[in-house]
Amino acid sequence: MKYCYNNLLNLFFLFFLLSCSKEKQLEPFNLFGNSSRTSSYEKYGRFWTGVALLEKVNCSDTTGFITFPLSLKNNTFVTSSAEGFVACFEHSNLLWERKLEPKEYVISNFVASPKEDIIFISNFSNVYSLSKQGELNWKINLNDTSKFFSILLATKDGIYFTSSSNFLYCIGYNGITKWKIRLPLPTTNYFAEANDGKIILNLTHDMLGMTDTVICIDTSGKIFWKKFFEKVRLVRTPILWKSKIFLLGYKEQEKDIVGFVYCLDTLANVLWSKEFGIIPRFLSISGEGELFLILYNLGLGETISTIYKLNEKGNIVSKQFITSTFSTPLFISQQIIGAIGYTKGNTVMIFFGKDLTLWKTIDLSKYPSVLSIPAVLDDCTMIFVSTSGNYIVKIDENPIIKLLPW
DSSP: OHHHHHHHHHHHHHHHHHHHHSOOOOOOBOGGGSTTOOOBOGGGOOOOOSEEEEEEOOOSOOSOBOSOOEEOSTTEEEEEBTTSEEEEEETTEEEEEEEOSTTOOBOSOOEEOTTOOEEEEBTTSEEEEEOTTSOEEEEEEOOOOOSOBOOOEEOSSEEEEEBTTOEEEEEETTSOEEEEEEOSSOEEEEEEEOTTSOEEEEEOOOSTTSOEEEEEEOTTSOEEEEEEETTOEEEEEEEEETTEEEEEEEEEETTEEEEEEEEEETTSOEEEEEEESSOEEEEEEOTTOOEEEEEOOOOSSOOOEEEEEEOTTSOEEEEEEESOEESSOOEEOSSEEEEEEEETTEEEEEEEETTOOEEEEEEOTTSSOBOSSOEEOTTSOEEEEBSSSSEEEEEEOOHHHHHSOO
């Protein structure tokens, strides 16, 4: 009996050692929070909403920043300037900068591997990989005459993007192109990763009355499935939450424009759809499966946006009307959500509680023009970069408030 007990203890101890020694799977770094495009930053805590601070940062180029900042670990982020400087900051402190070739500058967003290797595309169709210290890992030329590229997607295996020539690329973090395929239609510029590493894309005619398609592509570049949406114009990006895929679209129905949210499983079966009388613009999903949907129509007069909170089954939980338009999805933190909007032509950051009650509005129009998507740092500070000089706008909290025990 004692021998069996000792054997069990030894087996348990061995299992414990193996579990501890196994390295935790790290996530790549993407815009909109993750490779699923949920816009959830809940793992960092609750957004600070106390103050907006304009800070000048050191950068050899003072013309302004042109690339959405990408947040990395340890409260750092990377962005680039109009003259081709790639710069990495810790809050407002410059850690390093790297100048590209003469007349070369970044035309894509930034993504980063789980090891924080930073990847982007330049106007010379060069794909770069820089280390987190700013050193060149590799550079490859796509030999692609396209002038535009989609938003880059980083997964654990590599990066994906499409060109304006409708080529879909998969490039490994070693700089080797794994595959390249021609798509029959353009994408909606964004796409997302499923839990098993497959890629979900919208293909669009970009016209009302045509039939758009959502497709699933496996890691070898083969189409796993495709789903047609008759006379529906798909917009934005598919968003993945657990084993569900969410899509936005709209179509003309009896001379009216009708918006839709679709929920699919990972085999393209429609689990539910919900109809709205106005066009869906953005969707975000919390870690608990709460859906936050922004809708509005552009037209004469004052634009009123509607924000819906739905549960994962598509049932409306609450809604809010606001006289603003939005240029971003709702960014989700613990208890607080927020987005960049425009009120009477002024740029504002609008915060809501998770029940959609209006929390606070911060006027950003008094600062030099900022790009709309912020970097959300580990401490939940939001960093916006300015296009009019080497400035950042930081949404933070009063230091005294941070020291209080509550």
